[in-house]
Amino acid sequence: MADVEDIMSMRQIFAEQYVKLPLLVDTDTFTGKTYIVTGSNNGLGLETARHLVRCSATRVILAVRNIAAGETAKADIERTTGRKGVAEVWQLDLSYTASVKEFVKKAEKELDRVDGLIENAGVYLDSWTVAEGGMETTMTVNVVNTMFLGVLMMPKLMESAKKHNIKPCVVFLVSGLGFTPQAQKELAKGGKDNILQGLNDPKQQNMDQR
Template identity: 40%
Template sequence: MGGFFGFLWNQLFFKPKPLEASISLEGKTILITGANFGLGLETARELAARKPSRLIFGVRDVKKGEAAKELIQKTSPTVEIDVWTLDYNSYDSLVNFASRVATVDHLDYALLNAGIKMMEYQVSDGGHETNVRINHLGTSLLSLLLLPTLQTSAKVTGKPCHLTIVSSEGHFWVPFHERTAPKILARMNEKETFGTAMQRYYTSKLLNVLWTRELASKVNDKQVRINTVNPGFCYSGLHRHESTGVIKIVLWLFGWTTEQGGHCLADALIEHDDSHGEYLSLQRTMRPSDFVASEEGKAVQKRIWKETIALLKEEAPSARIPTFDD
């Protein structure tokens, strides 16, 4: 797993399966970010068919979110669907969204799927490189802000809640030279570190894996079970910033459909009750990259955690970030 030929083999011969028809989500409340298109939409469609009581969509474009809601309710008319504004590139939006989520009776499952893949260096409004700002900082802050609601819900329902963060198999394939810098995240803002092709996107997905593992180590799995998932290489709007055409050829040869990718996300979110802090791929628990599993990787993981917490406290002072015993 993680090698290029292994990747091609899995893309060609592994076929993701939908959730078992016997699985019912009756009475459950499920949150999905980026649910208005691509993998998020397909995941929402599959979960809606299992009749949860409520789906919450966190989307940047409410108009597209409403269109996704209408599409899903054609086949799952009994499911209540809320479409709420969420912009990962805005700390205020993340804080306001999480505050709104905190008003629900309970939240059983949260899938943090929203993300971006920028192929060229770009700086976000806050001065961070865009892939890092949205995929890592935005995702990390939202995971922290949702955690108290998930923990409270677990006490209400008497069952562990699930938080799943979407990462990528690409975390195996990046050198992550920035890990040796005195301040890793600050170094990743510098243009000369951006790399070529999809390197920076995959590095941001590596940060997702490291963050998930460290967050899980600080949370009681009897309350919230936290994992990260590789959805596979799929046709998706994620590739919209790819301009060379190479991705289209590779997708045509090896890509899974968005429906198949949705199967992987639904499986990771709903199944695997015995997993916590794990990397899920091919619809099972798998070992992450050698770097992540190494002693160096574990040390970098803690550095990323401390840098991220410090940065979020400074840049998002209105956010109520939970405290942890380190």
């Protein structure tokens, strides 16, 4: 029964990828505003950053692990939108806590305001690797340091809200694969009180379900 449920869930996920939604461009909404998009050198992150630039945002920070890939993405955004000097490439490696802290310090120092933090960065690995601190890499990048970045950015977001009378937002992009029956089984291996511990045990976990 579980296998059938998995198949049905996957069919639904794939079908939803072909639903075309309108990408509304509203320059009044974004003019003068600053946004941070993590993992913005390709995929959804790149298209999100491109859309924000096209919508007349004043600054769009491409927070990426690979600077060269970020510069390529920036050039592509400038070419397709016709707007230069808006997208900026900043270093952010979510596999290292120190990189998260350095990024936040830079944002606090160099950004007058932050209207939105869009957390899109993530990794998919088919083999077990351990990141800084001894935790499995996908958990470190996709969960722990993603949340850590959001928490550390809160003071800057609150400062922006008070200074500019705005309501900054934080957006987490997640995968529907985490809601499949098989993925839920993987989450349950550590018990409801030890989810992270279970996910960090190479003897229990199936990397195909990450």
